[in-house]
Amino acid sequence: MAMPQLKERTMDYVKMVEPDRVRRQVYTDEAIFAAEMARIHEQVWIYVGHESQVPRSGDYYTTRIGRQPMILVRGSDGKVNVLYNRCPHRGTMICGDMKGNTGDQFRCSYHAWTFHHDGSLKSIPMMESGYRDTRVARDNPDCSVKRAARVQSYRGFVFASLAGDGPTLKEFLGPAIVAFDDMCDRAPDGEVEIVPNCFRVIQRSNWKLFMENQLDALHPSVTHQSTGRAAHEVEKRLAKQAKKGEVPLSYHMLSAFATVTIDKWDGFQTINYPFGHSVLTGYMGLRPQDPDTRAYDKIMIKRYGKKRFEEIVGVNIHHVLVYPGLSVQSPLQQLRAVRPIGVDRTLTEIWHFRLKGAPEAIYRRSLAYYNLVNSPATMINADDLENFWKCHQGLSSDGGDWVSFHRHYGRDIVKGEVVESGPNMGTSEAPMRNQMKAWVQYMGGSGG
């Protein structure tokens, strides 16, 4: 029998998505998952890590781009490299742990081949006696550790693409670049610094369920009702006991999940960009008038001037989603990087950052959110993960063929390549439709 033609398969993928609905197999089919990894995750710009994760020469972190195990390493020349975590000799992973310092070289644990931080070959034992007149030679690129085809940083955030061609990082991010500008601009020094280490949580579902949930503005008041209500009860009691405004902001961060009701969520807006990226406009009271905020404001005004300061803190976003694998909450200096493990298993790396030059109290605010919402003992994501698992189980069944993305369908405002949710339609499923539009472009071969 002839091999199935690539074109036929491509057609299949494209047919699985309609503007308002998606075939369930897109979430559950192993072959589609493999194709997604090859055509999306292992092609586009994927967030690898932050430069401050590897401050010194030889510092490294290991992670994944699609199915590829990768190393982020700081070179002795100060440059940040992204390498495949694989020795060119017999394929051994070079770094077997999550992080560390490799000194002035990588040394394979199997046969002691050594490499520079940029992956280039340094030495091979028995180079003369063992490898004379073979392909193994210093000038053979196959004897070096393979590098990510392209590596680019933006304001300290390191991305890599395993494809040689394609849009630049800036072209790819487009307006979603606001995620990094908003985060860094809020720092008096204009930079952020990562706080080690990340939390890592696995969800038993397809990676797309995570991405679709992030800007699903209807789900919080349903999914997170229990935590929101419980936090609100304690918040009310504390407010009675304390003088005005003394209840820690962290209670509000939790109670907002319940006190912001469905109709209010419709008042927010999503803005959806090419390549599947989206922004959800803000909802939390992140400009309280407590002494900590006022002290911070003063530093910022001194650094940037009143006008620029107002512009910076006036940026009204809650989440920025960089498709296919990054969710950034810039006003709270956190991000979640999505690392698909299998069709039904997804790891998220959850990181947070310090605003350089900001008072400690402002960091504590970000930290409270990180601990309460994003830690492995989260009172919020516990219910999301439960939903993701249930979604994946249901989608694996024959109980239906389609996933519906009809909420406020047909009422989006299209402005060229940008699609905005309509007025008072913040819960529109426009972000999911936008993600699937990008998915089709990538899977059909016409994407960037």
Add this chain to the structure above:
Amino acid sequence: MSTLQVQHDVEQFLYRQAGLLDAKQWQAWIDLFAPDGVYWMPPDASYETWEGQPAIFAEDKNLMTVRMGRVQHPDAWSQRPLWGTSHVVSNVTIDKVAKNGDVAVRSRFHMLELRRDDVRHFAGQYTHQLKKAKSGYRIRLQRVDMTNAQAAYDYVLQVWV
């Protein structure tokens, strides 16, 4: 009080602490803490304070009350499936008994958790700062250094370990 008596009382207290978690007696468990008591699970054993650093748990009694309210709420969806835990506490080593009777004590725990059809196993060290109360002890600090704290979590922790 004899050393043996203190050892016995502290052990009984630690067993009771773990037993209340297994019995899901949340309020009774929270009541074991002193008014300024803190439950802390650091991400790494090198951490020296719960304040100002990432923590898996860092909860005073107010936050504990939020967590209790959440797991008891009828719409806590992730609490619906069958789940339960079983703790074993052992290797109880008293580090210090102050003149006023306050105790610093380390112990080891193993906890098996069943959730739906999945079993997870967590283990590690408890470090307790116990305040001598009229009857028994109150917890000033319960530090939980879980051996698998830094591993990737397959699902999350919903209640205290």
